[in-house]
Amino acid sequence: MQNTSSFEKNISFLKSGIEKALNNIPLDNTPDYLYNPVQYVIKGKGKRLRPILVHLAGHSYSADPEDLMKTSLAIELLHNFTLVHDDIMDNANFRHGQESVHKKWDVSTAILTGDAIFVLSQLLLTGLPSIITQRFNEVSLNICEGQGMDKQFENDDSIIMGQYLIMIGKKTGALLGLCAELGGLLSGVNKENAHSLFKFGLNLGLAFQIQDDLLDVFGDKSSMGKNPGGDIYKNKKTALTILAKENNSQKWSEFIRKHSKLSEYQSYFKKNNLKVEVEKVVKHYINKADSALASAPEADKQYLQNFTSMVLKRKF
Amino acid sequence: MQNTSSFEKNISFLKSGIEKALNNIPLDNTPDYLYNPVQYVIKGKGKRLRPILVHLAGHSYSADPEDLMKTSLAIELLHNFTLVHDDIMDNANFRHGQESVHKKWDVSTAILTGDAIFVLSQLLLTGLPSIITQRFNEVSLNICEGQGMDKQFENDDSIIMGQYLIMIGKKTGALLGLCAELGGLLSGVNKENAHSLFKFGLNLGLAFQIQDDLLDVFGDKSSMGKNPGGDIYKNKKTALTILAKENNSQKWSEFIRKHSKLSEYQSYFKKNNLKVEVEKVVKHYINKADSALASAPEADKQYLQNFTSMVLKRKF
Numbered sequence: 001m002q003n004t005s006s007f008e009k010n011i012s013f014l015k016s017g018i019e020k021a022l023n024n025i026p027l028d029n030t031p032d033y034l035y036n037p038v039q040y041v042i043k044g045k046g047k048r049l050r051p052i053l054v055h056l057a058g059h060s061y062s063a064d065p066e067d068l069m070k071t072s073l074a075i076e077l078l079h080n081f082t083l084v085h086d087d088i089m090d091n092a093n094f095r096h097g098q099e100s101v102h103k104k105w106d107v108s109t110a111i112l113t114g115d116a117i118f119v120l121s122q123l124l125l126t127g128l129p130s131i132i133t134q135r136f137n138e139v140s141l142n143i144c145e146g147q148g149m150d151k152q153f154e155n156d157d158s159i160i161m162g163q164y165l166i167m168i169g170k171k172t173g174a175l176l177g178l179c180a181e182l183g184g185l186l187s188g189v190n191k192e193n194a195h196s197l198f199k200f201g202l203n204l205g206l207a208f209q210i211q212d213d214l215l216d217v218f219g220d221k222s223s224m225g226k227n228p229g230g231d232i233y234k235n236k237k238t239a240l241t242i243l244a245k246e247n248n249s250q251k252w253s254e255f256i257r258k259h260s261k262l263s264e265y266q267s268y269f270k271k272n273n274l275k276v277e278v279e280k281v282v283k284h285y286i287n288k289a290d291s292a293l294a295s296a297p298e299a300d301k302q303y304l305q306n307f308t309s310m311v312l313k314r315k316f
Numbered sequence: 317m318q319n320t321s322s323f324e325k326n327i328s329f330l331k332s333g334i335e336k337a338l339n340n341i342p343l344d345n346t347p348d349y350l351y352n353p354v355q356y357v358i359k360g361k362g363k364r365l366r367p368i369l370v371h372l373a374g375h376s377y378s379a380d381p382e383d384l385m386k387t388s389l390a391i392e393l394l395h396n397f398t399l400v401h402d403d404i405m406d407n408a409n410f411r412h413g414q415e416s417v418h419k420k421w422d423v424s425t426a427i428l429t430g431d432a433i434f435v436l437s438q439l440l441l442t443g444l445p446s447i448i449t450q451r452f453n454e455v456s457l458n459i460c461e462g463q464g465m466d467k468q469f470e471n472d473d474s475i476i477m478g479q480y481l482i483m484i485g486k487k488t489g490a491l492l493g494l495c496a497e498l499g500g501l502l503s504g505v506n507k508e509n510a511h512s513l514f515k516f517g518l519n520l521g522l523a524f525q526i527q528d529d530l531l532d533v534f535g536d537k538s539s540m541g542k543n544p545g546g547d548i549y550k551n552k553k554t555a556l557t558i559l560a561k562e563n564n565s566q567k568w569s570e571f572i573r574k575h576s577k578l579s580e581y582q583s584y585f586k587k588n589n590l591k592v593e594v595e596k597v598v599k600h601y602i603n604k605a606d607s608a609l610a611s612a613p614e615a616d617k618q619y620l621q622n623f624t625s626m627v628l629k630r631k632f
């Protein structure tokens with residue numbers, strides 16, 4: 001078994017390889033209107049979580065390294081495309097510590113930039129097996145649906161946990177699922193194993209997103225990379241707020257009418273056992289991710305378990 | 317040779333087949349936030365010029381009808397996706413006689429709707445030969461570049477005719493080129509003939525767009541389907557205004573400072589020979605489109621020549 005520190009070295013090696021390849025994607029220079037912001041996004045910072053997962057899932061089955069790299073970059077560009085458009089829709093002015101495209105330029109530029117980055121992701125997949133592009137686009141549609149649900153939920157106070165889980169499964173989980181699945185498919189795993197890899201990534205994504213909801217209230221800026229309480233102050237639905245309403249709708253309504261400090265939210269969630277409940281949900285999805293790996297080869301399993309652990313410890 | 321009226325019957329038969337197939341694209345219903353506007357766009361009106369061209373170019377080579385239909389629908393959706401996003405960027409509130417998506421809903425909805433329609437176009441191409449998806453995405457990138465140039469040119473008064481032609485070639489011409497090229501490729505024509513078909517569509521697109529610039533000033537509402545003078549009043553660059561500036565920059569600047577009536581523009585363009593010059597440019601591209609067909613089989617040539625004639629007579 002590979003120890004953690006040598007695994008972390010592997011990860012940073014992979015990450016720098018991915019960033020080099022991202023910088024080497026052949027791009028035109030004109031028109032500036034389009035390519036300046038495209039370069040700004042592609043060469044900006046990122047955790048590269050998703051392309052790393054593609055490589056890890058493909059590794060032990062020894063897929064063709066070039067195909068693996070192209071697929072991993074396509075997924076990173078797909079991710080970047082969704083961020084550029086989501087930032088417009090969410091009025092988010094910063095991303096990875098730099099201004100978002102619609103803030104630095106304008107909305108029209110950001111729409112077109114996202115579009116072009118998505119086209120570039122499709123071009124990276126040229127020549128790869130049809131199942132790769134099919135799954136890539138099926139999950140792209142899931143992501144659009146997830147974002148649509150997220151927007152629809154903004155003005156709907158009747159949302160229950162089940163709906164929330166479907167939404168984050170589509171918006172966040174499916175893409176991590178795709179990473180693991182495509183890594184496997186490129187290595188020639190059978191359909192069943194490919195689906196297990198998808199489930200691994202999907203459940204990891206769910207655990208990650210719900211943990212994010214916890215960290216928004218109970219984390220600190222250094223571990224989050226953003227100010228705590230952001231979702232609460234923006235009145236966004238999270239696992240904590242949805243559960244609070246589900247458990248005691250009247251009490252919760254009274255609470256939010258009277259309180260606004262983050263520390264008050266913290267004690268409400270603790271006192272009413274909601275923190276513990278949501279932690280259990282995270283654990284539930286970690287276990288599901290783990291079970292999905294049961295049929296993976298031993299070496300692969302180690303990699304993906306180490307990856308899970310790093311992701312959930314926010315070591316990216 | 318097929319006579320015009322039987323050709324027009326063929327076209328309306330094709331059109332109704334395409335509309336039926338568009339209505340039968342399998343779509344989920346939820347979330348409403350996403351699928352209501354997606355359905356609104358896909359089931360809205362359209363001339364279906366582009367999918368018709370795919371069928372005509374594929375016809376005489378006898379391509380697989382199902383592949384031809386899928387490809388033609390994918391191109392129609394690609395076109396719709398660009399319209400939804402362009403309408404946001406251009407603040408255009410109506411399209412084909414109905415409210416544009418961002419007007420009927422809002423900008424966020426329209427961004428996401430365009431994205432999903434583009435993903436649906438990719439999914440329609442699943443399983444088709446790699447050259448089809450490659451060319452589809454190369455041209456999608458051209459369209460983004462053309463739109464980027466168009467936005468960039470809005471605030472640049474130094475634009476000359478050569479730059480304008482590159483812009484409309486990418487924004488409008490390349491997609492018509494793609495229609496003819498993919499129809500040919502699906503029918504197994506060789507690379508050279510496929511490229512000739514692309515050039516046919518590209519040049520037809522250029523002729524069509526420049527003719528549009530003429531009609532904006534000299535056409536009437538019934539033939540245009542929109543109010544004349546729209547581009548002039550919005551201060552958009554057109555072949556006429558660019559040529560006017562190129563020919564006599566000072567005289568043109570003085571004219572636009574003093575005049576604003578459409579009839580005054582009409583006489584300026586006529587008196588200074590600009591109308592005739594631009595008509596020559598249209599004729600030039602019609603001839604180029606015609607020459608590109610030289611190597612096409614006779615039956616195909618007839619179809620595409622009849623199509624050209626219908627398009628330029630605005631019989632759609």
